[in-house]
Amino acid sequence: MATAHLERQPLALPRLPPREGPTLEDVLSRAWEDLVAHRTATCPVCDGAMVPRYGSGPSAVGGRCGACRTELT
């Protein structure tokens, strides 16, 4: 699973039962907040450093983990 690819599709996420701790959606939302603020985010997969990726514009279009290569798009 070194090349897991996470699409940001909140509407496609299944409803999860309540549980302790942050949900996957919480973790992904937090990572996105950091990426769009041009900060290094915590990888939701391995807790490594995820750096913002940029397209043709000034805002981040995703992120890539330097440790496990997971990408957020």
Ligand SMILES: [Zn+2]
């Ligand atoms: Zn990672």
